Amino acid sequence: MFLGKVIGTVWATRKDENLVGAKFLIVRHLDLELNEKDNFVVAVDSVGAGEGEVVLVATGSSSRQTHFTQNKPVDAVIMAIVDKLDVPLKELLEQQES
Amino acid sequence: MFLGKVIGNVWATRKYETLKSFKMLFVQPINAQNENVGEPIIAVDTVGAGTGETIFYITASEAVIPLPVDMAPVDASIVGIVDSINT
Numbered sequence: 001m002f003l004g005k006v007i008g009t010v011w012a013t014r015k016d017e018n019l020v021g022a023k024f025l026i027v028r029h030l031d032l033e034l035n036e037k038d039n040f041v042v043a044v045d046s047v048g049a050g051e052g053e054v055v056l057v058a059t060g061s062s063s064r065q066t067h068f069t070q071n072k073p074v075d076a077v078i079m080a081i082v083d084k085l086d087v088p089l090k091e092l093l094e095q096q097e098s
Numbered sequence: 099m100f101l102g103k104v105i106g107n108v109w110a111t112r113k114y115e116t117l118k119s120f121k122m123l124f125v126q127p128i129n130a131q132n133e134n135v136g137e138p139i140i141a142v143d144t145v146g147a148g149t150g151e152t153i154f155y156i157t158a159s160e161a162v163i164p165l166p167v168d169m170a171p172v173d174a175s176i177v178g179i180v181d182s183i184n185t
Contacts, residue, residue: 056140083110085109089105
């Protein structure tokens with residue numbers, strides 16, 4: 001999964017009929033300091049995420065493993081809303097990069 | 099399968115119902131020389147891995163197989179803790 005922030009919503013009336021009832025949220029990737037990165041996805045929401053919330057997104061065929069997205073043309077699903085992060089080994093990343 | 103190092107934890111009480119009892123960890127993918135390769139990801143822990151440990155994980159829809167549920171939106175799960183690597 002990747003760490004992301006919900007930054008917006010997409011409404012689409014004309015869409016694949018399997019997607020009727022889906023809530024599409026725009027999720028921007030975040031780095032470990034929760035800074036927004038450039039890349040983003042449009043993901044189907046399965047946990048009631050709201051704008052500004054930090055979430056986890058599963059992509060690929062795994063995203064079809066929910067009751068709603070099963071057998072539907074979906075490749076990204078928001079499956080968790082993050083309460084807290086703890087990355088004690090962040091320095092490990094910085095040392096290796098510098 | 100990929101090698102990785104556990105660098106932290108993620109707590110999420112509001113998550114998809116079949117994921118209720120699983121711990122999710124931050125993993126930095128590494129190569130056999132212990133160098134970082136690519137961006138950190140989040141994976142479900144199925145073997146009790148802790149921060150700092152070297153692990154290996156599987157991705158894509160196979161990631162749900164080690165979990166005791168038939169369906170879960172998970173695209174990475176830790177399936178082993180590495181004792182040693184010799185190349």
